[in-house]
Amino acid sequence: MLRLSFLFCCALFTVLGQTTSGPTVRFETNLGNIDVLLLPGSAPKTVENFLAYMKKGAYNNSVFHRSVPGFIVQGGGFQATLPGLPAIAQSAAVVNEFKESNIRGTIAMAKLGDDPNSATNQWFFNLANNAANLNGQNGGFTVFGRVVDNASLSVMDKIAAINVPSPGPLASPFDQIPLIAYSGGTVQQSNLVIVTKISEIPTQPAPSISDGGVVSATAFGAYSSAAPGSFLEIYGSNLAGEVTRGWSSDDFTNNTAPTSLEGVSVTVGGQRAFVTYVSPTQVNVQVPATVSVGIGLPVVVTYKTQQSAQVFIDMKLLNGGLLAPASYIIGGKQFVYAAHADGNPVNAASPAKPGETIIFYGTGFGSMSPFNIPIAGQIATALGTLQYKTLWKIGGADASVSFQGVTPGFVGLYQFNVTVPPDANTGDLSLEVTQNNKALPQTLLLPVRR
Structure with missing residues (x-):
């Protein structure tokens, strides 16, 4: 049986690429951690530049000084020290290395608006797919890393959700600064979104x-x-x-x-x-x-x-299998899982009866008609029928099928409403299912009693 029953329990996804990857670094903030995979294969000089700032502690106790909802959150340029928020000392600018697209969950270098090769210490996280805006602007903004998991994306979004007062209490370049629980007056340390530390984290063994x-x-x-x-x-x-x-x-x-x-x-x-x-x-x-x-x-x-x-x-085009868990192996024989109309399972204590319509479940039975009914990755919401119909025999006798298709409310789970032949024998009867002229390879039994 499945180690965890995923079909009967109730996605932002990680942005991963195929380019040469480098170390993973952790942005420790007062709102949580963001883990970022650096991409020296795409932006070697930019990664080297970022790591140089990181290793000398330049980003420790720095502030997210700019937040534009639905666009970016920016940091790396100023210390989280009030009242002045002093600038972090800059090294020489790094050459522009635009290659990777500015999509959600990437981190890229900030730069002056009229100079593609002016990036120094400031960076920003892309909150959305900003490719149409940033990939072609000012030579393209250099992406040098990607957020690695949903937990980190959630922290990024949490920072982005912090209110940006308008008008703000601080002058440019802090006029778009996000402030936590700010209600007016002098900005306090507790109002700032702070990067306490950025450091490399160990790389784990490959799966x-x-x-x-x-x-x-x-x-x-x-x-x-x-x-x-x-x-x-x-x-x-x-x-x-x-x-x-x-x-x-x-x-x-x-x-x-x-x-x-x-x-x-x-x-x-x-x-x-x-x-x-x-x-x-x-x-x-x-x-x-x-x-x-x-x-x-x-x-x-x-x-x-x-x-x-x-x-x-x-x-294969079709690879149907009926639900028959290991718990339904009795006396060395595999029984199928089936349910009565009231949802209670069919078993030796509550067998199916001749003429009764019972419900079976399966996976891998192929596409639906209409074709737009999803069989993978979406919760089914509409009724349809299998494109490749199944034929059923119970105890060697033909059984009628009143419904065969994906089950509304579930993902990729097929349901079959099958009527036990009225003249079916009593006993543990064989179940034979064919689809597209091929028999399912499972050997299954169904208890039937009058």
């Missing part, structure tokens, strides 16, 4: 996927292959940090599932998968609906700044 460590969800067949919309379980080591949890409603944005959870992201066939559960030894994801069908698609786990080696899985 490692075990041999044979990628399978479809064990409660739904544990196949060595998958299909678009299937759920995968990935086993290994260093796959995540200390936090172990599944996704929750707070991780969803507009009914869309997260592609990053606690700093963990996964690609399948080069596409971002939807992360449903993370732990140091297991990560569960849902395969994107748009992934290619083929042999040997690569699966890669990224935790913060480190990537695993590729492990490969075959991707």
